[in-house]
Amino acid sequence: MTFVQLIDCRTSRFDEMDRLMDTWVEQTKGKRTATHAVVGKDRSDASHFIEIVEFPSFEEAMRNSNLPETGKVFQELVALCDEMPTFTDLDVVRDERLCxxxxxxxxxxxxxxxxxxxxxxxxxxxxxxxxxxxxxxxxxxxxxxxxxxxxxxxxxxxxxxxxxxxxxxxxxxxxxxxxxxxxxxxxxxxxxxxxxxxxxxxxxxxxxxxxxxxxxxxxxxxxxxxxxxxxxxxx
Known part of the structure; x- marks a missing residue:
């Protein structure tokens, strides 16, 4: 079953966070298991960002989380946030997008x-x-x-x-x-x-x-x- 994780964070240092994510993508090339990722900025709050990451399954998401590079980048990402980010885990029950x-x-x-x-x-x-x-x-x-x-x-x-x-x-x-x-x-x-x-x-x-x-x-x-x-x- 397709699995989606929502990452909700606030940061005044988004440009640094964006460069950090580019570094992580390069370091995990060929190993990461996410199939799609979107980052959105709140129109009413320029410090509020939500990332939506899609995986083929919860198990694939856990495999991605257990990559050594992911753990290192997560700690650096938290340091760039104004407060601790929150995570919402979702099993997809309907998906209009094809495979x-x-x-x-x-x-x-x-x-x-x-x-x-x-x-x-x-x-x-x-x-x-x-x-x-x-x-x-x-x-x-x-x-x-x-x-x-x-x-x-x-x-x-x-x-x-x-x-x-x-x-x-x-x-x-x-x-x-x-x-x-x-x-x-x-x-x-x-x-x-x-x-x-x-x-x-x-x-x-x-x-x-x-x-x-x-x-x-x-x-x-x-x-x-x-x-x-x-x-x-x-x-």
Whole structure:
């Protein structure tokens, strides 16, 4: 279930607070779990600010709070406030906004360097994946995690989201994949080649806002050609 936290504070040093938050965003790049954040200033009180932060779930919010960088920044943020800020925790019971941000975050999570982050805030446990390159569909979050690890093991992954269209419980994302072939992939030894691939993915979301099903279309033949896998056939 989507979770929202309201942070209510008063400060006469907002410019310093704004720079502090920019620093925190940079320090936690690839690790923070918030999907959307808005800061508003009270029109009748220039020292009164409210930040609205959205997470895929309460558990993801707690994971975000437990980041070492978050604890450090919180103490510095409190020091910039005129009084102790207040926090309101909300479970979202109705959301008219569709799930494009969650789809985008999945691509960001897959491409983030280091150990693959947990996917439970993004994918349903019984997630069902349709990939025409696989003989059988991938079913279950753990199985999908292994699929993602296979790609990450072969490439330094970067995804660029080119376009998104949302309707009801579906989000269609057009993306570009770029990477360096640094590990074994589909039986091919590392080549060190830089590769690019385009594709489109349609995700279906469940009632909890998690991705329940996915359909992938991408230029795998073009990818294999860039890796030299088709050279023998051409000769």
């Amino acid at each position: 494009a941000a969650t789809a985008r975050r999945l691509f960001e999570t897959v491409a983030a360097p280091g150990e693959l982050a947990p996917l439970d805030g993004l994918l349903a446990q019984d997630y069902h994946d349709h990939d025409p390159a696989n003989v059988q569909d991938t079913i279950g979050m753990d199985a999908m995690r292994r699929e993602v690890e296979m790609w990450r093991g072969g490439f330094d992954v970067t995804f660029t989201v080119e376009d998104q269209i949302s309707e009801d419980d579906r989000v269609c994302t057009r993306w570009t994949f770029e990477g360096t072939h640094h590990g074994e992939f589909m039986g091919l030894a590392p080549t060190g080649r830089e590769v690019t691939m385009t594709g489109t993915t349609v995700f279906r979301f469940d009632d909890d806002g998690r991705i329940a099903e996915g359909w992938w279309q991408y230029d795998r033949l073009g990818l294999m050609a860039q890796l030299g896998a088709l050279d023998a056939l051409e000769n």
